[in-house]
Structure formats: structure tokens, C-alpha cells
Amino acid sequence: MKSAVVQLPGLNRDRDMIAALTKISGKAPVTVWQTETEIPDVDLIVIPGGFSYGDYLRCGAIAARMPVMQAIKAKAEQGVRVLGVCNGFQILVEAGLLPGALMRNASLKFVCREVKLEVVNADTDFTRAYAKGQVIRSPVAHHDGNYFADSETLRAVEGNGQVVFRYAESTNPNGSINDIAGVINDKGNVLGMMPHPENLIEVAHGGSDGRGIFASALDVIAA
Amino acid sequence: MIKARVTVTLKNGVLDPQGKAIEGALGALGFDGIGQVRQGKVFDLQLETADKVKAEAELKAMCEKLLANTVIENYSISLA
Numbered sequence: 213m214k215s216a217v218v219q220l221p222g223l224n225r226d227r228d229m230i231a232a233l234t235k236i237s238g239k240a241p242v243t244v245w246q247t248e249t250e251i252p253d254v255d256l257i258v259i260p261g262g263f264s265y266g267d268y269l270r271c272g273a274i275a276a277r278m279p280v281m282q283a284i285k286a287k288a289e290q291g292v293r294v295l296g297v298c299n300g301f302q303i304l305v306e307a308g309l310l311p312g313a314l315m316r317n318a319s320l321k322f323v324c325r326e327v328k329l330e331v332v333n334a335d336t337d338f339t340r341a342y343a344k345g346q347v348i349r350s351p352v353a354h355h356d357g358n359y360f361a362d363s364e365t366l367r368a369v370e371g372n373g374q375v376v377f378r379y380a381e382s383t384n385p386n387g388s389i390n391d392i393a394g395v396i397n398d399k400g401n402v403l404g405m406m407p408h409p410e411n412l413i414e415v416a417h418g419g420s421d422g423r424g425i426f427a428s429a430l431d432v433i434a435a
Numbered sequence: 436m437i438k439a440r441v442t443v444t445l446k447n448g449v450l451d452p453q454g455k456a457i458e459g460a461l462g463a464l465g466f467d468g469i470g471q472v473r474q475g476k477v478f479d480l481q482l483e484t485a486d487k488v489k490a491e492a493e494l495k496a497m498c499e500k501l502l503a504n505t506v507i508e509n510y511s512i513s514l515a
Contacts, residue, residue: 270504277501306504313506318452360449360507387452 213430215241215256220275223262232410236426246278256429261298271356272302281307293429294402301404310404312361318387324353327383333376338403341424341433347380348421350407357406359388437482437490438515443503444475
């Protein structure tokens with residue numbers, strides 16, 4: 213499976229993402245700059261975390277209007293898997309590829325810590341390596357991860373099984389509604405999540421709980 | 436040239452943690468009787484056109500496409 217990592221000014225977790233994808237798939241991802249209007253033939257496109265455009269206006273708002281996003285939308289419509297982590301999640305909701313919005317943390321503070329995540333839906337292209345209800349560890353680092361959706365959208369998202377991860381064991385770091393940590397589109401090929409699975413993939417990280425997301429999305433689950 | 440002001444506010448029902456914190460700080464300064472504080476954004480724009488109808492249409496498009504996130508925010512436009 214081939215992957216691509218999107219790069220935009222201000223994104224700073226791209227190196228970690230490239231390292232994780234390289235280690236897990238055995239192949240380095242291609243990098244795609246924000247002005248590119250075509251994306252190479254890949255199976256997975258990742259928008260990493262960071263602070264694109266300095267979080268000006270709203271987190272992810274300006275990045276979501278860059279040319280590369282039109283190319284990503286087209287690929288997503290064709291069924292290519294798209295994963296947005298942290299700022300990448302914010303960009304995907306701003307671009308309208310995922311429902312809802314990400315608002316300032318309820319505490320008003322930047323949070324950088326480890327949380328517990330419940331795998332609510334293990335029947336997706338990104339979570340097949342896990343069991344439903346499994347609780348995994350994951351680092352978070354963000355200021356605007358407070359997921360919000362109006363009641364109608366929330367009902368649809370919950371009803372369709374689009375909530376993929378929930379903060380578990382009272383570790384919700386941002387006040388997000390229904391403890392939502394990760395959401396997938398109704399078609400099932402675009403996932404956004406605030407936690408950073410790429411930072412917990414090997415012994416040197418102190419665990420490999422995040423590895424399953426990439427192993428699932430890259431179809432490299434060990435038999 | 437037309438000068439315009441766009442005001443973006445959070446929709447009713449959307450939690451505003453920043454507004455809440457400001458509300459608390461105003462209370463701590465001794466301002467009592469504050470029902471609620473909601474924080475928003477103001478954009479002042481200068482448009483080269485003299486056509487107010489066209490300006491208004493353009494500004495509406497700008498709000499829909501970028502200035503406001505209509506999932507959580509409302510906007511209003513006023514021309515000077």
C-alpha cells in the first residue's frame with residue numbers, strides 16, 4: 213500500500229507521520245505540498261498535525277481552502293482512504309469532509325498528555341486491527357479539540373456508527389461532546405481524530421497502541 | 436470604495452468557553468449583574484467596488500466560504 217503525507221506551512225507533525233508510515237508499511241510516503249492540484253496514485257492520504265497558518269481565523273480554516281484540498285476531496289470521492297490527525301482533523305471538518313466542528317478546549321488550556329481511547333467502531337478501514345470496545349492509550353496535544361455538532365448531526369453521527377473513538381475512563385481532555393475523539397464520514401473512508409497515534413507505535417515510544425490504525429489503513433495487519 | 440464590517444458570532448446553543456471565562460473575569464472585577472458574555476469576531480474590509488449590491492453579494496460569499504464556519508457561527512454584514 214502506498215501513502216502520501218500532505219505538507220502545509222505550519223504543520224509540524226509531518227516528520228513523525230512520515231516515520232510512522234515508513235516503519236509500519238516498509239515504504240516511505242510521498243509528500244504533497246499544499247499548492248499541488250493532483251495527488252499521486254496512493255491508497256492512503258494523511259494530513260498530519262501542527263498549526264497550519266498559525267491557527268489564524270480558526271484552526272484549519274485557511275489550510276482547508278488550499279488547492280491540495282480539492283485534490284483530496286476528489287480522491288476521497290473515489291474511495292481513497294484519508295486520515296486527518298489533530299490539525300489534520302480540524303482541516304477535514306473545515307473542508308466539509310467530516311461533520312461537526314472543533315472548538316476551543318473547555319479548559320481554555322493547551323493539553324499535552326496521554327488519554328485512553330475506546331474503539332467504538334472496530335469495523336472500519338482504520339480500526340480493523342482492534343476489537344470493539346478495546347481501550348487503547350494515545351497521546352494528545354491540542355488547544356482546539358472540543359468536538360461539537362448540532363443535535364441533528366450528532367444523532368446521525370452516533371446512529372450511523374461514525375463515532376470511531378471516544379475518550380475513555382474520564383480522560384476527555386477538551387470537553388468534546390459525547391467524549392468524541394474521532395469521527396469517520398458516512399462512506400467510511402475519511403477518518404479524523406484529535407489524538408496522535410503516530411506517537412505511540414514502537415517500544416521507544418513506550419508502547420505501540422497507535423500502530424493498529426496505520427496497520428489497518430495500510431492493510432499490513434499481522435496474521 | 437466601500438467599507439464593510441462583518442461580525443461573526445457563535446450560534447445559540449454552541450458552548451463558548453472563552454465567553455464564560457470573560458464573564459467570570461468581569462465578575463471578579465466587581466461588575467455584577469452580567470447575564471452572559473459571548474465572544475465573537477469583527478472583520479473590517481475595504482472593497483474597491485462602488486456597487487453596494489455587488490459588494491453585499493461578494494461579502495456574503497466570503498462569509499460562507501471562509502470568514503464564518505456556518506456549522507457553529509452566524510454572520511452579519513454592514514456597509515458604511
